[in-house]
Amino acid sequence: MKPLWRKAILFTAWLLGSGIAASSAQTLQVIPNHALADQVAVIRATGLQSGERVTIQAKLIDGDNHPWAASAQFLADAQGAIDTSKQSPETGSYKEVSSMGLVWSMMPAASHISVYRSPKDLSPQIIDFTLVRNGQQAASAQLEQLRVADGVHSINVDGQIHGVLFVPSGGGSHPGVLVLGGSEGGLPSEKAAWLASHGYTAFALAYFRYDGLPAELEAIPLEYFGNALSWMMMRPEISADRIAVLGTSRGGELALQLGSMYPAIKAVVAYVPANVRYPSCCGDTPVRYAWTWHGEPLPYVLPRFTRLPAATMEALIPVEHTHGPILVISGDSDGVWPSAMMTAAVVERLKLAHFPFAVERLNYPHAGHRAGNPQIVPAWHGAVQHPVSGREMNLGGNATGDAESSLGAIPKVLAFLQTSLTPKSSSQ
Numbered sequence: 001m002k003p004l005w006r007k008a009i010l011f012t013a014w015l016l017g018s019g020i021a022a023s024s025a026q027t028l029q030v031i032p033n034h035a036l037a038d039q040v041a042v043i044r045a046t047g048l049q050s051g052e053r054v055t056i057q058a059k060l061i062d063g064d065n066h067p068w069a070a071s072a073q074f075l076a077d078a079q080g081a082i083d084t085s086k087q088s089p090e091t092g093s094y095k096e097v098s099s100m101g102l103v104w105s106m107m108p109a110a111s112h113i114s115v116y117r118s119p120k121d122l123s124p125q126i127i128d129f130t131l132v133r134n135g136q137q138a139a140s141a142q143l144e145q146l147r148v149a150d151g152v153h154s155i156n157v158d159g160q161i162h163g164v165l166f167v168p169s170g171g172g173s174h175p176g177v178l179v180l181g182g183s184e185g186g187l188p189s190e191k192a193a194w195l196a197s198h199g200y201t202a203f204a205l206a207y208f209r210y211d212g213l214p215a216e217l218e219a220i221p222l223e224y225f226g227n228a229l230s231w232m233m234m235r236p237e238i239s240a241d242r243i244a245v246l247g248t249s250r251g252g253e254l255a256l257q258l259g260s261m262y263p264a265i266k267a268v269v270a271y272v273p274a275n276v277r278y279p280s281c282c283g284d285t286p287v288r289y290a291w292t293w294h295g296e297p298l299p300y301v302l303p304r305f306t307r308l309p310a311a312t313m314e315a316l317i318p319v320e321h322t323h324g325p326i327l328v329i330s331g332d333s334d335g336v337w338p339s340a341m342m343t344a345a346v347v348e349r350l351k352l353a354h355f356p357f358a359v360e361r362l363n364y365p366h367a368g369h370r371a372g373n374p375q376i377v378p379a380w381h382g383a384v385q386h387p388v389s390g391r392e393m394n395l396g397g398n399a400t401g402d403a404e405s406s407l408g409a410i411p412k413v414l415a416f417l418q419t420s421l422t423p424k425s426s427s428q
Helices: 004-018 189-196 223-234 250-259 309-315 339-352 399-420
Strands: 027-031 034-036 042-046 053-061 067-075 125-133 136-146 153-157 162-167 174-180 201-206 238-248 265-271 291-293 326-331 359-364
Touching (some): 174 189, 174 250, 189 238, 201 223, 223 238, 238 250, 250 265, 265 399, 359 399
Parallel strands (some): 238 265
Antiparallel strands (some): 027 042, 053 067, 053 125, 125 136
16 A cells, blocks of 8 residues: 555646646736726736636626626636637627627626716726636636826816816826717716826816706807816916817717817817707707807707708808817717718818818717717616606617727827827927
8 A cells, every 4th residue: 555645746746747736726817907997908817727618707886886797708728828808708798809898798787777887976996807617716806997097186167167177197287178078968077087197188167057057958158168268278287279179979069169169279079979060958948059159049950850951051060160180989870869970971071171180080880879988898788868858868889889989999089189289399
């Protein structure tokens, strides 16, 4: 009979020879594990057997305290590793190679939840990942997604204009961006915080549904935005000759309108915009027009007539008068309005006018009204209620299309702003 110590040696040798080495513990990493919400992270597992099938799960609790989750099965490579930036899952919540597929493919745990909500007050989002092997948890990791970079600070603004100024770290003056929300009203803080995290002094401007402002998007004087631009040009944190405007949905329509009116605006970014002025929004408002200029209502077109050239003529936004480059972003499957058609019309109008500045159009297949959203978060949504009217809205698109539009647009928007707002002397 062999001594126990010899049996132990033989057993260890058998383990090593069979590839089940007891010393190779499984690990799960998220790289980086502390990043802005627009930054791609990679999920990696190691210490597995070559060809082994394992599951990686992802979970989070959103800003409305609702749980979301995704999972996918992967085959370990020859080195016993999994890398989501290089491998597609065998089965699971998503199909393609996608570093952040386990994040954007998440679904809500409860059937009545229709859309992901970001953490309140720009708080971080914590995402938990678990490696499941043979039905048991083998390793875990965590990602902390930041909505605003360290060092960014905010200044509340009240008086003639209302909003919050987000200032990058480091002091001095920076290019400025006037940030405009859509028909939801209130403050577009998330996009402004995102821009400030990338070095822009961003002014999240409220223009209705906010303290001291109209309750509805109706009869909004465009001079109000001129006052905001004048205020921005006086701020020491902003380079007065390097100001852009960025808006989404009705804010995208507004961004194009303001760009055509105010020479102080040197670049325009419009997410899912209209190329025409739409009427007031979004309840049963007694006033039908959305915008005024010098006290007079600006012509608008009713949504059902936007495809009729004669009906839209007076309501067309004269984008060719803009004093700088224009970037428009749209989704082919927009369920709110035909943003793809309208961004194409913007580009065509500029081409016919021999517009002297750069024009970019980012149009994404299978993306809806959230096309280009500058954060990597659960992209699935159902029908949602409009926050003002309470009516049900179909945003359009699907999770894969919306996620791919975000991943594609994030670096391109930042590159567009950098190029457009860089002084010519320092770019040569």
